[in-house]
Amino acid sequence: MPEMPQVVRGxxxxxxxxxxxxxxxxxxxxxxxxxxxxxxxxxxQLNRWADGLEKCIGCELCAWACPADAIxxxxxxNSETERFSxxxxxxxxxxxxYVRCIFCGxxxxxxxxRALTMTNEFELADNNRADLIYEKKDLLAPMLPGMLAPPHxxxxxxxxxxxxxxxxxxxxxxxxxxxxxxxxxVSEVTS
Amino acid sequence: MTITNEPGAQVAVPTDLVNVTIDGVEMQVPKGxxxxxxxxxxxxxxxxxxxxPLLDPVAACRACLIEVDGMPKPQPACAQMVAEGMNVHTQxxxxxxxxxxxxxxxxxxVNHPLDCPVCDKGGECPLQxxxxxxxxxxxxxxxxxxxxxxxxxxxxxxxxxxxxCVSCARCTRFAEQIAGDPMIELLxxxxxxxxxxxxxxxxDSYFSGNTIQICPVGALTSADYRFRSRPFDLVSVPTTCEHxxxxxxxxxxxxRGVVTRRLAWDDPEVNEEWNCDKxxxxxxxxxxxxxxxxxxxxxxxxxxxxxPEALATAAGIFEAARGNAGVLVGGRSTVExxxxxxxMARAVLATDxxxxxxxxxxxxxxxxxxxxxxxxxxxxxxxxxxxAPLVLLVDIEPEDESPIVFLRLRKxxxxxxxxxxxxxxxxxxxxxxxxxxxxCAPGDEVRAxxxxxxxxxxxxxxPGAVIMVGERAAAVPGAFTAVADLAKSTGxxxxxxxxxxxxxSALDAGALAGLLPGGRPLTDATARxxxxxxWGISADRLPQPGRSGRALxxxxxxxxxxxxxxxxxxxxxxxxxxxxRAALESETxxxxxSTHHNEVTAAADVVFPxxxxxxxxxxxxxxEGRPRPFGQVFHEALxxxxxxxxxxIAEVMDATVEGSVTGIRGQIGALGPWRGARTTRTAVAAxxxxxxxxxATWRQLLDLGLMQSDEPHLAxxxxxxxxxxxxxxxxxxxxxxxxTLTGPAGAISLPVEITEMVPDVVWVPMNSEGSxxxxxxxxxxxxxxxxxxxxxx
Ligand code: SF4
Ligand code: SF4
Ligand code: SF4
Ligand code: SF4
Ligand code: FES
Numbered sequence: 007m008p009e010m011p012q013v014v015r016g017x018x019x020x021x022x023x024x025x026x027x028x029x030x031x032x033x034x035x036x037x038x039x040x041x042x043x044x045x046x047x048x049x050x051q052l053n054r055w056a057d058g059l060e061k062c063i064g065c066e067l068c069a070w071a072c073p074a075d076a077i078x079x080x081x082x083x084n085s086e087t088e089r090f091s092x093x094x095x096x097x098x099x100x101x102x103x104y105v106r107c108i109f110c111g112x113x114x115x116x117x118x119x120r121a122l123t124m125t126n127e128f129e130l131a132d133n134n135r136a137d138l139i140y141e142k143k144d145l146l147a148p149m150l151p152g153m154l155a156p157p158h159x160x161x162x163x164x165x166x167x168x169x170x171x172x173x174x175x176x177x178x179x180x181x182x183x184x185x186x187x188x189x190x191x192v193s194e195v196t197s
Numbered sequence: 198m199t200i201t202n203e204p205g206a207q208v209a210v211p212t213d214l215v216n217v218t219i220d221g222v223e224m225q226v227p228k229g230x231x232x233x234x235x236x237x238x239x240x241x242x243x244x245x246x247x248x249x250p251l252l253d254p255v256a257a258c259r260a261c262l263i264e265v266d267g268m269p270k271p272q273p274a275c276a277q278m279v280a281e282g283m284n285v286h287t288q289x290x291x292x293x294x295x296x297x298x299x300x301x302x303x304x305x306x307v308n309h310p311l312d313c314p315v316c317d318k319g320g321e322c323p324l325q326x327x328x329x330x331x332x333x334x335x336x337x338x339x340x341x342x343x344x345x346x347x348x349x350x351x352x353x354x355x356x357x358x359x360x361x362c363v364s365c366a367r368c369t370r371f372a373e374q375i376a377g378d379p380m381i382e383l384l385x386x387x388x389x390x391x392x393x394x395x396x397x398x399x400x401d402s403y404f405s406g407n408t409i410q411i412c413p414v415g416a417l418t419s420a421d422y423r424f425r426s427r428p429f430d431l432v433s434v435p436t437t438c439e440h441x442x443x444x445x446x447x448x449x450x451x452x453r454g455v456v457t458r459r460l461a462w463d464d465p466e467v468n469e470e471w472n473c474d475k476x477x478x479x480x481x482x483x484x485x486x487x488x489x490x491x492x493x494x495x496x497x498x499x500x501x502x503x504x505p506e507a508l509a510t511a512a513g514i515f516e517a518a519r520g521n522a523g524v525l526v527g528g529r530s531t532v533e534x535x536x537x538x539x540x541m542a543r544a545v546l547a548t549d550x551x552x553x554x555x556x557x558x559x560x561x562x563x564x565x566x567x568x569x570x571x572x573x574x575x576x577x578x579x580x581x582x583x584x585a586p587l588v589l590l591v592d593i594e595p596e597d598e599s600p601i602v603f604l605r606l607r608k609x610x611x612x613x614x615x616x617x618x619x620x621x622x623x624x625x626x627x628x629x630x631x632x633x634x635x636x637c638a639p640g641d642e643v644r645a646x647x648x649x650x651x652x653x654x655x656x657x658x659x660p661g662a663v664i665m666v667g668e669r670a671a672a673v674p675g676a677f678t679a680v681a682d683l684a685k686s687t688g689x690x691x692x693x694x695x696x697x698x699x700x701x702s703a704l705d706a707g708a709l710a711g712l713l714p715g716g717r718p719l720t721d722a723t724a725r726x727x728x729x730x731x732w733g734i735s736a737d738r739l740p741q742p743g744r745s746g747r748a749l750x751x752x753x754x755x756x757x758x759x760x761x762x763x764x765x766x767x768x769x770x771x772x773x774x775x776x777x778r779a780a781l782e783s784e785t786x787x788x789x790x791s792t793h794h795n796e797v798t799a800a801a802d803v804v805f806p807x808x809x810x811x812x813x814x815x816x817x818x819x820x821e822g823r824p825r826p827f828g829q830v831f832h833e834a835l836x837x838x839x840x841x842x843x844x845x846i847a848e849v850m851d852a853t854v855e856g857s858v859t860g861i862r863g864q865i866g867a868l869g870p871w872r873g874a875r876t877t878r879t880a881v882a883a884x885x886x887x888x889x890x891x892x893a894t895w896r897q898l899l900d901l902g903l904m905q906s907d908e909p910h911l912a913x914x915x916x917x918x919x920x921x922x923x924x925x926x927x928x929x930x931x932x933x934x935x936x937t938l939t940g941p942a943g944a945i946s947l948p949v950e951i952t953e954m955v956p957d958v959v960w961v962p963m964n965s966e967g968s969x970x971x972x973x974x975x976x977x978x979x980x981x982x983x984x985x986x987x988x989x990x
Contacts (some may be wrong), residue, residue: 065314066427081315081424094347095315095424118314 041101042126047109049127050102052145055169057161057177058153060090060146061121064097071116076106087188088157092166097121100142104130119170152176158185215281220290226279233261233274236287243287244298244327246305246413247365248275250468251469252374258305258365260327261429262297263287271297288331295331302332308343308388309414310360316841318415320428324363343388343990351381351392351400353913354420354478355409359391362416368392368408375471378402379627393414401914403600403898406477410460413471420910421478422458426450435462437817437827438476439529439810440904441522442695443601444819445472449480449811449830456480456811456830467579473600474911475898480863481907482770486793488806504845510715512801512849514786515546518760522546523744523753525777526553526708527765528697529840532824533861535699535706536714537840537854544732545852546762549710549719549743550752553703556696557672557772558746561881563709565677568878570693571704572716572871575822577663577690583609585663587656589689590618591642591680592665592978596626598696599820602665606630615655619645621893622921622954634962638955639979643883644677646683657687664691668700670832670894672772672978675883682880694820696896701818706865710745711876715868718876731864733853750776756783763789765807768796769969772977788846790839793903808836814858889981890926892938892970893960900965918968921952921960922984930984937988942975946988959984 042048053061054135064081082098090096114122132138149155153176160166162180164173213228219236226235231254233243238666246258256276263274271294274287288295306328313319325468345359367381369392374377380400384393391800394400409417431450436459438445446464450457459480461472491507492499502510515522524542526535535553542551545956552558582588582605595603607630610616616632623634635653637645649657656662664684670676684691695701707714719742744752751924753761754776762779766776768781781787781800789801798804812834816826837845837856844856857863897906899915920936926947927933938959945968947961954960959982963970967990976982 063315064424066430067314070320070427070429080426083424093315196401 012103027196042128044126046126046128047111048125049104049130049140050113050145051123051125051147052097052100052142053123053147054149054153055092056152056174057181058149058158059092059156059160059169060096061119062097062100063091063093063095063119063121064100065095067116067118068113068122071112072107073110073112074106074108076103076108077101077113078103087192089159090156092160092164092169097142100145102140102145104138105135154181158182159188199475202223209316213861214470215279215283217279217281217283217285219285220287228279230279231275232263232265232272232277232285235279236274236285241287241289243274244331245275246323246327246363249367249370251409252367252370255366255370258363259301260298260305260331261897262294262301264291264294264297292906298331303337305363306332306336308360309340309363310344312361316358316361316415317418317423318361318412323413329693345391348418350420351394351417352402352405353529354474354910355400356418356420356423357392358416358418358635361414362390362392363414364390364392365413367411367413368417371408371411372400372402374604374611375407375604375608376402376404378404381408398912401916403473403475403596404471404604405713405914406474407461407471419458419478419894421908426457431457434828434830436810436830437698437825438472439698439817440476441473441599442698442701442817442820443468443473443475443599443602444623444698444817444821444823444825446680446825447476451811451830454831454833456483467675467823467825469600469604471601471604473898474914475600475905478911479905479908482793482904483809483814485907487789487809488794488798488804490806492798492801492804494802499799499801507803507805508845508849508878511805511846513848514760514788514802515762515848518758518786519545520547520740521757521759522548522550523749523758523761524548524551524708525555525749525761525763525766526551527699527763528553528695528703529699529765530703530708531699531813531817532702532706532865533815533858534764534839535703535708536861536865536955537843537856538762539705539707539714540732540854541762541843543707543713543739543846544734545847545850545854546760547738547740548742550745550749550758551708551710551743552745552749553700553708554671554746555766555770556668559674559677560746560748561674561677561879562671563711563745564694564876564878564881565681566704567712567716567718567876568711569681569691570701570716571707571709571712571875571891572714573822573973574870577692578821579605581661581663581690582606583612583614585609585614586659587615587617587662588688589653589657589662589664590616590620590632591646591664591666591677592619592669592673592894593665593694594620594624594626595665595694596624596629597895598667600610600898602623602694602820603630615656621958621960623950625661636955638886638958640673640884640886642670643679646676646679649683655686655733657683657689658825660688662687662689665687665694666691666956667693667895668695669978673883675847675881678878678880679883681878692820698817698819701820701822702816705818710749711742713739714865715871716875717871717873720876721873724871727868731868735921738847746778750780751784753777753780754783756780756785758785760786760788763787763791763797763801765793766795766797769972770949772971774971792836792843795903795904805842806836807839807842808834812836813838813841816862887981888922889924890930890957890959890984892964892974892976892978892980892982893958894970894978897965900962901969902964915965918947918962918963918965918990919950920947920968921950921954922958923954923956923958924951926959926984930986932986935986935988935990937985938974939983939985940970940974940976940980943973944971944988946990948990 066079069077078101080099158181214225244260254276256273261274262271264286348356348358430452445468446462448460448462493502526538610631616630618632619635713728725736787801788803789798790805811830814829841856845856856977
């Protein structure tokens with residue numbers, strides 16, 4: 007049999023493929039059709055307790071664990087009038103630098119309060135470095151129904167241990183009222 | 198941990214050695230050595246919490262259990278002394294010891310909250326480390342833990358988390374044995390055991406911060422550093438404290454260009470492992486109220502100028518003032534900065550009108566300093582205090598004015614040294630040193646010293662005896678003469694203990710009229726030759742002796758100088774503040790080099806910013822004369838040192854003044870010590886004491902000092918402002934609760950605390966809230982003051 011020219015054989019592959027099922031996923035057009043796997047390591051999230059208080063205690067263990075030195079945390083003390091988390095300490099400054107982050111997830115393993123977890127969000131590209139440093143406000147989980155935006159006191163009659171034991175199911179009106187009273191006191195003192 | 202070799206003493210070769218074996222290693226150690234120390238010598242670490250080399254052993258925590266052949270039960274290594282033939286097995290070679298240690302660790306963790314993530318000690322915590330190294334890998338404890346409300350304040354600065362305490366009693370032993378402030382105690386028993394204070398008495402010790410540092414867990418934390426960072430965030434730089442002439446070694450920790458905390462660093466020859474709360478907590482002044490850029494005066498207003506412009510303006514001022522300028526260095530400069538002022542004055546400004554003292558001062562003092570102190574080698578040290586048979590204190594209150602001297606004297610007193618203080622009353626500080634009082638009204642020092650009991654005189658003649666004289670003596674005519682005479686006649690060592698860190702530095706750098714660096718007399722031909730050669734000028738260009746002290750200020754007040762060069766000087770710190778104010782208002786041009794805005798910079802014609810201690814390197818000389826060099830913390834600082842500024846001005850004037858720390862150290866090294874004749878002091882006679890009630894006063898450790906500003910927690914631990922007088926004095930003036938003191942500048946009213954003291958004397962703090970003596974009264978130490986009953990504090 008005479009040899010088929012190489013060129014024709016090459017085109018044969020191409021020609022055959024035309025009639026096969028397309029495996030290309032169109033991005034961004036079809037991205038909703040192909041969500042990432044549930045355990046995909048995407049953008050981080052700082053979670054809240056059911057009443058809206060922040061879970062982060064500013065301990066910096068995530069920053070310590072991070073192999074890429076992508077996290078910067080500064081703790082501070084919850085005061086009488088301004089409480090952001092149960093217990094004594096909260097994360098006053100929280101930044102993740104997504105220019106550095108390699109999405110390894112070591113930080114979320116280190117977090118003692120499950121404050122830090124990862125979402126599936128991966129569309130993080132940007133055209134400058136500054137915008138890739140996500141601040142606490144960018145990372146905090148959204149407020150869900152039943153939550154009250156901090157600062158506010160813990161649910162009356164509970165301690166931080168109750169929060170960790172999962173006994174808090176949502177904000178109660180007293181928390182809002184108490185915070186309003188505290189705010190009034192503060193404004194009286196300062197004015 | 199400190200190796201507690203007695204400093205200063207000849208290194209005694211121990212003769213009494215015993216043979217011990219630790220983990221199979223045979224060794225010889227001096228009799229009486231604790232097993233834990235012997236093990237350290239061969240690099241074997243035994244876990245410990247309560248053990249501390251500078252505190253007496255208590256064996257409270259049992260973390261250090263070891264097995265000793267022939268002893269039925271495991272023994273605490275921190276309390277067990279070695280004995281001849283002892284065979285010790287630590288956790289490394291004995292299952293019994295390892296199990297005992299793991300058992301103790303488990304027991305300690307039973308009630309420990311394990312809240313490491315929110316604990317300031319986390320990351321540098323002996324409990325974390327030792328739980329990892331000798332504890333059980335898994336917990337077996339499932340029950341509910343004991344809890345306490347957390348945290349509680351033991352003082353405004355110190356917070357206590359009782360859940361974390363392991364009852365090691367380090368803090369309470371420190372307070373009792375080292376500081377002598379036993380305001381904290383271990384209370385209750387069993388699981389409820391806790392550190393506590395008496396109800397209404399907070400732990401307001403000048404040394405309270407040390408307990409935070411030695412607490413082996415995070416039970417004690419400071420309000421200032423609380424949650425500010427984690428150990429692994431911090432960059433640590435060894436530094437020297439700039440607050441006083443005790444010369445503590447410190448460790449400065451910073452994060453992202455901001456100092457977060459300072460710790461006492463271990464220097465067995467100076468501060469051992471301690472420092473005072475001022476040195477530990479007062480550093481925010483470094484970042485507040487700073488001068489950021491050079492300023493020049495234009496149309497009566499200061500405006501920001503470029504460096505070249507400001508340098509040219511200053512150079513112009515100094516060109517016109519050659520031979521007729523005055524230089525005030527301030528008492529806080531490093532040796533290197535003071536040296537640059539010294540060179541600038543003599544070699545460039547052709548003047549010897551220079552002084553570093555910003556306080557009460559006298560010519561007698563200057564003469565004494567030149568003859569006895571300047572450039573003298575380090576002979577009397579902290580170690581000598583500890584070994585002294587007797588220490589005589591004249592016009593110095595070590596607890597307020599040189600806290601580490603106080604700690605060392607207290608240690609000495611506990612070891613048998615006799616401390617005698619010539620003062621108006623026995624302060625709590627004196628009591629803690631177990632001091633004897635030679636009662637003496639301010640101003641009567643000369644008489645008190647000449648009438649010293651034969652017994653004290655004899656004791657002073659015993660080799661090793663020390664006389665310490667403080668800066669206040671400058672306010673008493675004849676005091677320095679009397680002290681020097683006493684030292685001469687008895688043979689006792691004599692040391693001058695200034696309050697500020699930069700005073701001895703400036704003195705030895707020659708920043709005092711009549712003195713060249715190293716204590717060289719300006720009038721000595723050899724000294725002039727030596728110095729002129731190093732400075733690269735001919736000796737006849739060095740000026741003749743000029744003015745210092747009051748004479749300098751008076752000349753300035755008359756407006757007789759063409760220019761003044763002023764370093765870090767707070768006008769109100771001067772006993773003669775009015776003179777300097779008059780000078781600032783006069784036509785004299787003023788060039789100021791300062792870290793912070795103040796009255797001088799506000800009146801100056803050119804102002805240069807200079808660096809605080811974190812922004813430069815340098816050396817302080819402590820009261821011993823010992824160099825305390827320190828490195829730069831912030832290398833990216835935009836400021837330069839005073840020496841750098843001076844060098845740059847000189848350069849514009851076509852002169853050379855070395856401005857770099859290494860260069861200046863090189864010059865000082867090349868000069869070497871002065872071996873020629875020293876100036877002789879002229880005896881000054883005592884003045885008869887004026888009649889009336891006299892004022893005793895000094896600056897308390899924690900007061901309104903500018904370098905303690907912006908430290909609310911520290912300030913809250915300061916001692917309350919009170920006036921002290923004897924019951925008789927109070928009665929004679931009808932005073933019960935409140936006294937009003939009146940002087941030429943005004944009056945102050947303070948609550949009275951009746952104190953056993955010399956009659957017709959009233960003591961008030963010099964620079965505390967409600968009692969700023971120079972400014973409010975216009976009076977100083979030893980002056981006659983009017984007192985009356987009543988008033989509103
Ligand atoms: S995912 Fe990994 S790299 Fe990214 S912040 Fe966490 S620890 Fe750092
Ligand atoms: S996110 Fe978690 S690990 Fe990080 S600081 Fe907050 S609590 Fe600590
Ligand atoms: S507070 Fe700290 S130093 Fe004091 S006893 Fe407790 S653990 Fe020891
Ligand atoms: S004793 Fe003096 S040198 Fe030491 S820390 Fe206190 S102020 Fe600083
Ligand atoms: S270290 Fe020995 S008992 Fe505490």
